Amino acid sequence: MRLNEWQLAFEAFLLDPSSAANPLLIDSLIGGPTLDVGTGLAIYHNAYHSRLLEVLRHDYPAIRYWLGDDEFDQLMTTYIRQSPSVHYSLRWLGKGVGDFVHRYLVPEQGAALAELAVLEWAFTLAFDAPAGMPLTINTMATLAPHEWPALRIKPTPSVQWLECRFNTLAVWRSVKEEADFPHSRLLDAPEVCVIWRADLVCHFRSLESAQADALNLMFNQGFTFAELCAELAVIYGEGASLLAVTWLKQWLQDGLAERLEP
Incomplete structure (x- = not known):
């Protein structure tokens, strides 16, 4: 597997909602004495998504307070899946949250919440x-x-x-x-x-x-x-x-x- 192919395979793995890795990606890696490749990749997959949620919690504390932790994380997980990070800086990850909330929720639920996202x-x-x-x-x-x-x-x-x-x-x-x-x-x-x-x-x-x-x-x-x-x-x-x-x-x-x- 060439470097650019490996990078694309690893990116696809991180962006996939599941933590199942491409067999070619697994075969390209070597596990350690206490951590096999599959477990290591799963840890990395979970850590990556946890970091994205952490950024959005920091950017949108009022929305998080309004919805509560569980509902906020569910909403932002859907946002991340529909709008994956495309910038090298996580600073821009939450740019589209207001538009997403406006589109994703019915107006009775989403209009006020979307406006709060725009404010934050x-x-x-x-x-x-x-x-x-x-x-x-x-x-x-x-x-x-x-x-x-x-x-x-x-x-x-x-x-x-x-x-x-x-x-x-x-x-x-x-x-x-x-x-x-x-x-x-x-x-x-x-x-x-x-x-x-x-x-x-x-x-x-x-x-x-x-x-x-x-x-x-x-x-x-x-x-x-x-x-x-x-x-x-x-x-x-x-x-x-x-x-x-x-x-x-x-x-x-x-x-x-x-x-x-x-």
Whole structure:
């Protein structure tokens, strides 16, 4: 058996739900005085799958708490079989859990659980993202008055934006804070949640709809600060500029934004 053939046979063995190895693979190996080839391969097979489950337990603690250990392991074992690891780093193993849950379970069971998976994965993405160059209050203080109207911002690389239809954030917080686990429920209106990393710590903030709309205008619609003030003036009148400055200050203190150079 050539090396590439042996590698493919060993890969197929690891990915097979059963621990039965190809006879050619068994014949290519030599057992030891206390451990035969079949037992050694079975140990390796079980250890590999146990390691994959361990990674998913770490990435999705809220889902694990919701389902319990046994049901979580059963669900994630099915996920691994349908979406085997294809990246050299286990960091990407859980990337598709949200989509998988959405497809695999009926909507009555899976919609809220899938949204929780997306939320938990967003924290992983935020933690691993590049640092970027957040715009700070001190930097803003150096801007000349004529630079303010044309100011444009974009999200820092770690920013994740989610619109939650369920009380997913409350469910996640209850697990994080070891509080009473709330019943999942559909919200009257979607809740916008922003997740980001600052100083190696992930943070989150739930935004009321008006502030979420304003942040969306600057992040995704390319509005300048002057255009944002004009948009808000239609709703809030003379207080629009003060409200825009207040929100901008919070975004900068949180470390959410980078400046888009003119």
